Amino acid sequence: MKQLQTWGRTWGPLLGIALIAIALLVVAPAVLSPFRLNNLGKYVCWAIAGVGIGLAWGRGGMLVMGQGVFFGLGGYAMAMHLKLEAAMATGGPDAVPDFMVLYGDGTMPGWWEPFRSGAFTLTAIVVLPALVATVLGWAIFKRRVRGAYFAILTQALAVAFATLLVATIKQTGGFNGLNQFTQFFGYNLYDPANKRMIYSIAATVLVVCLVVVWQLYRSRFGELLVATRDAEERVRFLGHDPANIKLVAFVLAAVMASIGGALFAPITGIISPSDVDATASIFLIAGVALGGRALLLGPALGALAVGFGRTALSESFPDQWTYFLGLLFIVVILFFPAGLGSVGSQVRSRLRALPSPPRRTRTTPAAPADELEVVR
């Protein structure tokens, strides 16, 4: 019995990941229409970013409210390449994207140039967010900015990033964003078979990300990350610099968000500031909170659910759906602070604790003391 439990604890999550893999890679393509599959692909992109948020927020205690920035870095990097591919397909190797002619003077900024190369673009999608997150994270964590400060700071970054995109219309397409792609690394983007391929890539990436965090969570690093979340300063007295530990999680989360964004562009055919701004970032967070931030599969499933919920609610109640969405936020966070993924265990513990349920919801441990605490 005990052995079975241990076995379950180790391999149960892998089984869950396998189920998700089957559902996404085998079942979904078989039963969904091309349009619905493409929609699912979009949610999968959010889920990839969500897995990273689960790592940074759920395990690391860093409420990353600006993941849109990294989602956008990847999304725009990919979109720039696709835009150039589209231009080059019709206008030759020196062609520039159409919008630069429309709103600008028809010249392309130099930093667009390398994105003509697919290899460079793929590298940039990983390296760019990693670099930005390292520099940013280094500065933030070394100065011990955390808790609500960190959350609001990252949110402000998302706002600044989106505003910057809007303000640089001639270089980034501004409010319109980048769209009207035609091909994806040589494949016609409007061919249903190719669309299915891109979907499969996204689903596979999600599964890989889940396996990566599964290993991380069971590793000693995962335990140390939780320790850092619970008592950051205390970790110093185990001989670790908490800034480094947080940095690793933050950078990983950034890279995942970036990859999610990079796949989002070809799947939806567009990336624009409204996909990366503060509101978009909050929706990323919402999925994670809904599914259960500290759980392994919670963030991914939550992100998929929120994506699906947005579509389904807005299709069924196009005029009232924001009410439902608002209520969803409230109900989930209020009643299931550990996410819907934990409803089962929560109900069980409630039942066992009868007859006198606690007067206030105290099912989660008290917030880490330093969320608002001000330390020297």
Added chain:
Amino acid sequence: MDAFTTPLLAGTATGALLLIAALGLALTFGQMGVINMAHGEFLMAGAYTTYLTQQVVTDTDLSILLALPVAFLVAGSLGLLLEVAIIQWMYRRPLDTLLVTVGVSLLLQQLAKDLFGAQGDPVHTPGWLDGNVDVLGYHWPYRQMFTIVLAVAALAALGALLKYTSYGRRIRATVQNRDLAETMGVSTRTVDRVTFFVGSGLAGIGGVAVSLISGTNPNLGTTYIISAFLVVVAGGLGQLKGTVIAAFTVGVVTAYFTDWFSSSMAQVLTFALVVVFLQLRPQGLFTVRTRGLA
């Protein structure tokens, strides 16, 4: 000369507006630790209150003055409702309040849209605010001066409340250690409610000032919320002094940036500046230190 005075004076007015919005947050966020993303919608409620007051009392000279206390009550009551219905269950997980209140903010925006329509409603500037005075080349509108006066008055009132009444100590005690405060005879429930009422009420006052700039519309709150939070953070949690300095600095600096570059770039640069600033003073302008690892 006006290249210097215009951003200074206009920025001060913007700063005043930020200050009113941030003062409420300084209470609910700075003192109580609740990250209320619906605070912007309380601002919006204040703006709609002004509109409605003008519908009832058609003498605009009077109605604005009347709108101030009414907006305070309306927004305050909304805040109280929020506290009683939701926030009171969440004091032990401050970061989660952020997400819950995002939901509330969505609800309130949709509600405003359904009640008042998607279009904005007009708010008329009273006669005594009509006009401007020429200050070194800048036609400084009376309305901007009024905003500054309003902010200073709100600040003074709040400052006095915190400093000269036992309420200030109670609120701080409650946020620092709920259980302990309770066992020191502080009714933390009352403190929570009063704080939310006052903090949200301030947003209502801010809403009156905002309505004079842009009338009403259901998305009005979203414009101010993030800047207001940034001001509180840059000012240092729980520090009115810091909030004041941060609000006016952000207002004036943004105005200069706008003048030199553009509005969009000014927003980007101001955000960037706050980020850099937090590098230098990670816990805001005024830091409160304690010992140990807490």
Added chain:
Amino acid sequence: MLELRDVTAGYGRTRVLEGVSLHVPEGGAVAVMGHNGAGKTTLLRVAVGLLPVMRGQVLLDGEDVTRLRPNKRVARGLGYVPQGQLSFPHMTTLENLQLVSTQLSAIDGVLDTFPALRDLLGRRAGLLSGGQRQQLAIARTLLTNPRMLILDEPTEGIQPNVVAEIEGVIAALTARGDLSVLLVEQHVGFALRSTDAYYVLESGRVTSSGAGGPGALDAVRTAMAV
């Protein structure tokens, strides 16, 4: 004065107290002793109202206060010094005291009891040393003018001569006859000297109780050695 009737309480699913009954008579002083984790603090939290009971009753002056919030119990004369040198860290020593009472004479009174605090009035409590904070905690509670004083390891981390001081204060207060005391202490000698009845708590149950006084020393030691 204070009575716990058959109280069961705990955290989440885990029960920490199992059917504990205890009585502090009017003007009486009762000590609770027990090992680490026995449930002493839990017992006091139930008495004060910081932890809801799962079963049982808490009575104050013969009245059921089981559902009353802590601050209401404080208003009825309950004073509580929690374990762990707790204070409001961002408030100064003086503000910590003023939270309870702004009467100068009253504050002056408790400062006479803990003169070391006089020099620290302007310092933020979070910067005080552990012992200084504990002195502040006791002083603050005394300001609430309790008729029933509940102390959780009040001498923990306090220098010896101040421990003696605190012992003296408690003795003086109980001698007044209008103050009841419920004391959790690890220093058995001190505990028994200061009280007239004791309870020993073991794994959430009362395993032994009796009259206090130095004579009970051996009985308690035996009870605790189990």
Added chain:
Amino acid sequence: GDEGASSTSCVDSSGDTIKLGFLNSTSGAMAISEQTVRDSLSLAAEQINASGGILGKKIEPVVEDGASDPAVFAEKIEKLLTGDCVAAVFGGWTSASRKAMLPVVEADHGLLFYPVQYEGLEASKNIYYTGATTNQQIIPAMDFLKSKGVKTLFLAGSDYVFPRTANKIIKQYAAELGIKIVGEEYVPLDDDDWTTQVAKIVAAKPDFVFNTINGSSNVGFIKAYYEQGLTAKTTPIISVSIAEEEAPAMGKDVTGQYAAWNYFESVESPTNDAFIKAFQDKYGKDRPTSDPMEAAYTSLYLYKNLVEKADSFDVDKINAAADGVSFDAPEGTVTIDGENHHIAKTALIGQINADNQFDVVWSSEKPIEPDPFLKGYAWWDPSAK
């Protein structure tokens, strides 16, 4: 995209109803504007159904919320075209939303009717543009300014595609007309604070201000303008996005200012009277009508006429029949240009009166043929700096 080659339409026109998609933002920042478009689309559908439908089939609207997010527009239009198999989609407002829908509607070989004035430089076989292109609104507005003897002009706009492109055209045309541009300022969409920019206008003392601001930001602009002592008398403004919907929110501060459109509620014609009456009967006496609403209303009737001329719901047949299809719209008779899918429209300049209605003060003699790429304007050089 490769037109029509791969996709076969799933539109089912065999029953006695035909599905049409209404895709507007009813949440988010653009809801302010787009809700009105939705309202007039619903009205038109109701009227058409009451009078027998299209080719005898009742319209069955499938409504979706674009949520002010271009990516959502892209998703929803695909859903409407491939999931609901609507015969055509009506909606979109921002150019961002249109640009996002364009590749989808082309790939799915569907139809989109876009009802808002925009920056031009676009023509898709799968889109019908029932709002003005630049030579039907902006260029006439410039002509009007020239006729008023304007020498100096200040440009104020929202920081996004339409104003940027519009101003690029304005600047080139101004050079042609000999009008000097004395300033150019942008503020992000939905930003209310125009104080600093207005101070620059005060300092620049232009003869006129050309306003390409979109949405609620106009309120902040007009209020700041008035506050700093600028009025229609001292420094008039000509706007291309302030209509009857927006004007009341600005009250007296906007009185006397000008706007360029192709329709005003004040247009005097029996068709318009009928339109206004029907609209207000349905939505209330206090609801004004405006250009985008009228263009949306018109778009549905144009679609009806297109289908009935083609005698089919098939996109290719409709496109083949498009040239010359017209409708006696509230703004006057409009006619489709089969080449670029825009419509000929009469340009109007109105002056806002104390009731926040627009008095027509200038009008093009006849409907102006659409020229989205400004091919007929020699001064236009798209790649100029």
Added chain:
Amino acid sequence: MNDDYLEVRGVCVDFDGFRAIDDVDLTLLQGRLHFLIGPNGAGKTTLVDAVTGLVPASGLIRYRNQDLLRTKPHRIVRSGIGRTFQTATVFEGLSVLQNLDIAGGIHRRAWRMGLARRGTPSYVEEALETIGLTDLRERPAGVLAHGQKQWLEIGMLLVQDARVMLLDEPVAGMSAEEREQTGDLLRRIGSERTIVVIEHDMEFVRSYADVVTVMHAGKVLAEGTVAEIQADPRVQEVYLGRTAEEADHA
């Protein structure tokens, strides 16, 4: 004398003009139980803070030829100096076992951090045994009682294999028997370590101290054996008080 000793020379700590540590000299030798006593607010905790890099200090603090004042806290720990806190601080979200296990982290190579723990390392098992929390190993540390947390902290130091242990009131709040157990434990592990204990319980000090340093108002007031200290009138005046002779906490 080997180089395994901690040297404190002329150390001062200032807080906005208030001098909490004033020119303190100390030499802490290996193999002896060193006690640090003194009135509340004397500066004992602050001194430990200074040694472990938690507060900035001036002067010289040296361990194995390393200048600790110029070393970051986590590097100080890595050089073998561990501490506990007056208010026990453990990782509340982790189990007792995990708390102990991650304490051993500094002895592992960085890349091994990515691997999962397999079973319970023997030194963690030993530490569990030593601190008597074997039965509670799977409990989240957050639910431990006050004293249990203090034991867990000591256990973490054991796993860290700290050469210098600075214990801030480790037995406060423990019952007499528990103190005895803890004292014996300290004596056992102290033979090859440098251990400094801050404590107010004079009986405990009497039973276990090899050397006692008394601090007062930021300065070292006296140093010597327990007997010498108890006889010192200055110590009696500021610290022990009139109950000096009968300081018989149970």
